[in-house]
Each structure stands twice: as structure tokens, then as C-alpha cells.
Amino acid sequence: xxxxxxxxxxxxxxxxxxxxxWYGSHQALRSISLxxxxxxxxxxxxxxxxxxxxxxxxxxxxxxxxxxxxxxxRVIVMGQDIYHDGVELAELRRRVGLVFQRSNPFPKSIYxxxxxxxRIHGERRRSELDGIVEQSLRRADLWEEVKDxxxxxxxxxxxxxxxxxxxARALAVRPTxxxxxxxxxxxxxxxxxxxxxxIGMLRGEYTIxxxxxNMQQAAxxxxxxxxxxDGSLIETGVTSELFTNPRNAQTQDYITGxxx
Amino acid sequence: xxSTINIAKAMVGPVxxxxxxxxxxxxSVGEIIFFVAATVSFLLCMGTLVxxxxxxxxxxxxxxxxxxLSGVSSRLADRAGVLPAIAGTVWxxxxxxxxxxxxxxxxxxxxxxFCRRSALSRVLEIAIANLAGVPAIIFGMVGLHLFVRxxxxxxxxxxxxxxxxxxxxxxxxxxxxEAIRSVPRDVREGSLALGASTMxxxxxxxxxxxxxxxxxxxxxxxCRIIGEAAPLLALGAVxxxxxxxxxxDSPFTTLPIQVxxxxxxxxxxFHHNAAGAIVVLLMVLFVLNGAAIVIRARGQRRG
Numbered sequence: 001x002x003x004x005x006x007x008x009x010x011x012x013x014x015x016x017x018x019x020x021x022w023y024g025s026h027q028a029l030r031s032i033s034l035x036x037x038x039x040x041x042x043x044x045x046x047x048x049x050x051x052x053x054x055x056x057x058x059x060x061x062x063x064x065x066x067x068x069x070x071x072x073x074r075v076i077v078m079g080q081d082i083y084h085d086g087v088e089l090a091e092l093r094r095r096v097g098l099v100f101q102r103s104n105p106f107p108k109s110i111y112x113x114x115x116x117x118x119r120i121h122g123e124r125r126r127s128e129l130d131g132i133v134e135q136s137l138r139r140a141d142l143w144e145e146v147k148d149x150x151x152x153x154x155x156x157x158x159x160x161x162x163x164x165x166x167x168a169r170a171l172a173v174r175p176t177x178x179x180x181x182x183x184x185x186x187x188x189x190x191x192x193x194x195x196x197x198x199i200g201m202l203r204g205e206y207t208i209x210x211x212x213x214n215m216q217q218a219a220x221x222x223x224x225x226x227x228x229x230d231g232s233l234i235e236t237g238v239t240s241e242l243f244t245n246p247r248n249a250q251t252q253d254y255i256t257g258x259x260x
Numbered sequence: 261x262x263s264t265i266n267i268a269k270a271m272v273g274p275v276x277x278x279x280x281x282x283x284x285x286x287x288s289v290g291e292i293i294f295f296v297a298a299t300v301s302f303l304l305c306m307g308t309l310v311x312x313x314x315x316x317x318x319x320x321x322x323x324x325x326x327x328x329l330s331g332v333s334s335r336l337a338d339r340a341g342v343l344p345a346i347a348g349t350v351w352x353x354x355x356x357x358x359x360x361x362x363x364x365x366x367x368x369x370x371x372x373x374f375c376r377r378s379a380l381s382r383v384l385e386i387a388i389a390n391l392a393g394v395p396a397i398i399f400g401m402v403g404l405h406l407f408v409r410x411x412x413x414x415x416x417x418x419x420x421x422x423x424x425x426x427x428x429x430x431x432x433x434x435x436x437x438e439a440i441r442s443v444p445r446d447v448r449e450g451s452l453a454l455g456a457s458t459m460x461x462x463x464x465x466x467x468x469x470x471x472x473x474x475x476x477x478x479x480x481x482x483c484r485i486i487g488e489a490a491p492l493l494a495l496g497a498v499x500x501x502x503x504x505x506x507x508x509d510s511p512f513t514t515l516p517i518q519v520x521x522x523x524x525x526x527x528x529x530f531h532h533n534a535a536g537a538i539v540v541l542l543m544v545l546f547v548l549n550g551a552a553i554v555i556r557a558r559g560q561r562r563g
Binding site: 166170 | 446
């Protein structure tokens with residue numbers, strides 16, 4: 001794994017070819033081929049149930065948690081086929097972080113939420129952990145708000161703060177890719193703006209794949225956009241072009257609000 | 261009594277609100293009958309409890325002295341005490357919990373986290389639910405055969421503790437599973453998404469989050485053990501002891517067995533002793549149940 005992961009200079013950091021995914025007998029993804037470039041923000045849009053979240057969760061193999069899922073196809077992440085035998089899931093998920101739709105802080109202190117990831121990956125030194133906690137919270141733009149109450153419960157934070165805490169928690173294990181599954185859909189407009197601002201700050205440093213059903217959000221934060229419908233990838237392109245000049249009629253209908 | 265009145269008020273409230281002010285509808289008559297039936301049932305339960313406690317306290321009056329609590333068995337009722345029974349209860353309960361808690365929680369973790377929703381899990385679930393319903397005397401006979409005879413532990417406090425561990429194991433597994441299941445899926449996914457293994461997730465996230473429920477299960481288990489006499493009778497616990505157990509191989513008695521023994525004697529004075537021992541037993545159970553409620557309430561507030 002280590003050997004393959006070092007090839008981060010490659011242009012396509014995520015490369016998916018002919019991906020099919022079934023939940024039992026229901027096919028949720030049909031022959032998806034899609035790539036993400038190093039350092040870009042890739043938005044996945046589409047109506048509910050179109051498979052965009054399922055796609056996102058194949059990238060760090062979180063779909064494995066559902067026993068009836070079956071995956072076929074090639075998913076290359078950082079130069080390695082992650083559905084190949086012998087992949088270390090712990091290392092994969094460390095390199096490919098995931099932020100959930102509903103913020104899910106652990107019922108622990110703010111500090112322990114951030115330090116949990118580094119700890120399970122073997123970091124024990126207090127000074128090192130202190131540094132990681134501060135740095136991660138700063139990157140998630142939360143440090144100033146919580147620096148005086150790091151030992152307070154994370155459940156006492158507001159919804160928007162909790163979501164930024166979850167982003168900080170994902171950053172604490174030094175990922176290369178950040179997956180975001182509708183990270184702002186449960187937040188008020190101000191907190192949403194804050195998250196979008198944060199994505200802008202992280203762009204370039206991390207490769208971000210974000211699922212959203214909010215098309216304005218996709219237009220604001222992403223470099224490229226992929227439109228999913230009924231488990232198929234309909235169209236993908238540079239965000240500004242896809243929104244102003246879609247090639248496919250279905251995409252046109254969706255972004256102009258005719259369905260979905 | 262005040263609480264009874266409050267509950268009655270709370271129950272009357274909605275009836276008044278729902279009833280149209282002018283005429284009595286059929287629905288309101290039904291509701292009044294239901295309300296009266298429920299209240300009578302409730303008062304019957306409470307009444308039984310009150311009568312029992314009052315009777316016990318009256319019967320045991322004068323027996324609940326320091327000498328009774330610190331005394332050992334005697335042929336004279338007014339010299340006999342419950343110290344060996346209290347010590348035996350503590351010994352048996354401790355041994356049973358030390359064994360059944362880790363095994364029970366471990367089994368619950370296995371069932372919830374590792375073999376969820378498989379056919380095997382369903383079969384095991386039914387088996388455990390059935391075990392929880394098996395009469396305790398059966399466990400006593402298993403204990404007699406397995407621990408007393410086959411393992412050669414004799415009629416010792418160790419055999420008693422091991423047998424009681426069998427008795428509470430199904431209960432602890434059921435309650436622990438419930439506690440583990442109540443931990444949100446989000447927490448597990450959040451941990452796994454950071455690269456934690458299932459074991460790390462269970463150890464660092466699920467079990468701490470389930471702790472109030474696990475503790476409640478443990479206390480319910482303790483209460484069950486403290487009140488149980490049948491398995492130890494089958495095991496052959498002795499009832500005439502002049503000293504407390506000094507080691508795992510010591511003979512022992514427990515409070516319920518002491519009560520059983522004293523009640524079966526012809527002399528009335530011993531019956532008073534039995535009432536005293538029951539009051540001691542009830543007080544221990546009351547304190548432990550109270551602790552369980554406090555722990556659960558605290559857990560709910562935090563979650």
C-alpha cells in the first residue's frame with residue numbers, strides 16, 4: 001500500500017472505471033466512469049436516490065458496512081485499486097476522510113473528538129496531539145470559537161460548529177482526499193455559508209469530492225461537476241460550463257429546475 | 261400518597277379536556293371506566309406493597325438491632341444474627357458479577373457488532389431469551405452437577421457464585437445488547453470513517469457511550485442475584501453458620517436462604533428474625549434500584 005500511495009503527483013488522484021453497485025438485487029450505480037484531479041473540488045449533483053452518495057461512499061469503502069452491497073468495477077485511489085484484496089482499510093480511510101450529512105461528533109470533549117483519529121493511528125504524545133488539535137481546529141475555522149473550552153462536550157456546540165468540528169476531526173488524520181456527503185444540508189444559511197467558505201480555504205490543499213442537492217452550492221464551491229440520475233452518470237464537466245451550457249437535455253432540465 | 265393524587269390528577273386532566281361540556285358522550289363514559297379500572301389496579305399494587313412492608317416492619321420490630329446485624333447463627337432466636345448471610349450474599353454476588361459481567365457484555369458485543377442479522381444471530385437471540393426464562397432452580401441443578409460435583413468445588417461460595425453467574429448471564433446479555441444497540445449508528449460510522457477498526461470503535465466509542473445502560477444491566481443483575489434463593493437451595497447452601505466465609509471454598513448462606521430457613525422453623529421468634537432479614541434485604545435492593553435509576557437518568561441527560 002505504502003508504495004502505491006506515494007505516487008501523489010499523478011494527475012487523476014481518483015479514477016473510477018465502469019463501476020456498478022447493487023444493494024441486494026437493486027442496482028444503484030450503473031457503469032460509472034469518473035475521475036477527480038489532484039487538488040480540485042468535484043461536486044456530485046442529482047435528484048435524491050440517484051446514487052451520488054453511494055458513489056461517494058465507494059471511494060473510502062464505507063459501503064462495506066452494509067452487508068448486502070456488491071461492487072464491481074475498478075476504483076483507483078492514489079494509484080491503488082481499493083477493491084483489491086490486501087487493501088488496508090484503516091490506511092485507506094485515513095487518507096480518504098469523510099464528512100457526513102448529519103454532524104456526528106462523538107459524545108466526548110471537543111479535544112477528544114479531534115485527538116481520537118490520531119490516537120487510533122498510534123499517536124500517544126500529548127504535545128504532538130495538542131498541536132494536531134489546534135492545527136485541525138484552525139483549519140476548520142473553529143479554533144477561535146472553542147479554544148477556551150476544549151474539554152467541554154462537543155454535543156454542546158451549535159449545529160454548524162459541530163459540522164466544522166467533524167471536518168476538523170477528518171483533517172486531524174492528515175487525509176489527502178476529503179469526501180463530503182451533503183455537509184451543509186442540515187444547517188442554517190449562515191452556517192452553510194461558513195462551510196462553503198471553508199471548502200474554498202481547503203481547495204488546492206485537499207482533493208474534495210462533495211455531494212450536494214443544492215445546485216447553487218455546487219456552482220459556488222466546485223471546479224467540476226458531475227450530474228447523476230437514476231444511478232447513471234449523465235454528464236460531467238467544468239462547473240461553469242455545465243451550469244451555463246449543459247450538453248445533455250436531462251442535465252438542462254435538472255439545473256433549470258424542471259425536475260428533481 | 262401525594263404522588264398518587266398527582267398521578268390521579270394527571271389522569272383526570274385529559275378526560276376533562278376531551279369531554280364536550282354539555283352531554284356525556286359514550287366515549288367519556290368509557291374513559292371514566294378505564295380510568296377507574298386503572299386506578300384500582302394501581303392502588304391494589306401499591307396497597308399490597310404497603311401492607312407487606314408495614315407487616316414486616318411490625319413483625320421485625322425490636323429485632324433490627326446491631327446485635328442482629330452483626331450476630332451469627334444460633335439455636336436461640338434472640339441471639340441469632342444475619343452477618344453470615346449478609347457476608348455470603350456479598351461473596352456470591354461479587355463472584356457472580358465478576359464472571360457474568362465481562363462474559364455477558366462480551367457476548368452482547370459479539371451479537372450486536374459482529375454477527376448482526378445473520379441466521380445464527382437470530383437462533384442465538386431466541387436461545388438467550390429462552391434461557392432468561394428458565395426457572396432458576398434448573399440453574400441450581402446444573403450448578404450442583406457441574407460445579408459442586410464435576411468440578412469438585414463442593415457446596416462452597418465459589419459454586420454458589422458460579423451458579424448465580426449462570427442465572428444472571430441471559431439477563432445481562434439482553435440488557436447489554438439493548439444498551440449497545442441504542443448507541444447511534446452515526447457514532448460508529450464516524451469512528452470507522454477515521455480508519456478505526458471495529459474493535460477500536462467498540463472499545464473507544466460504543467462501550468463508553470453505552471455505559472449507563474451497561475451499568476443499569478449490572479445493577480439489575482445484582483438485584484436478581486440478591487433476591488434469588490432457589491438455585492442455592494438446590495446447590496445445598498448450609499443455613500447454620502457461626503462465621504462468615506473466609507475464602508472461595510468456604511461454606512456459605514445468603515439472606516433469602518436464611519429467611520427460608522427461619523420461616524420453616526416452628527418457633528414464632530424465628531419468624532420475627534425472618535421478617536428482620538427481609539427488611540435488610542429490601543433495603544439493600546431499594547438502594548441498588550435507586551442507584552440504577554439515577555445512573556440511567558444521568559445517561560439520558562448526557563445523550
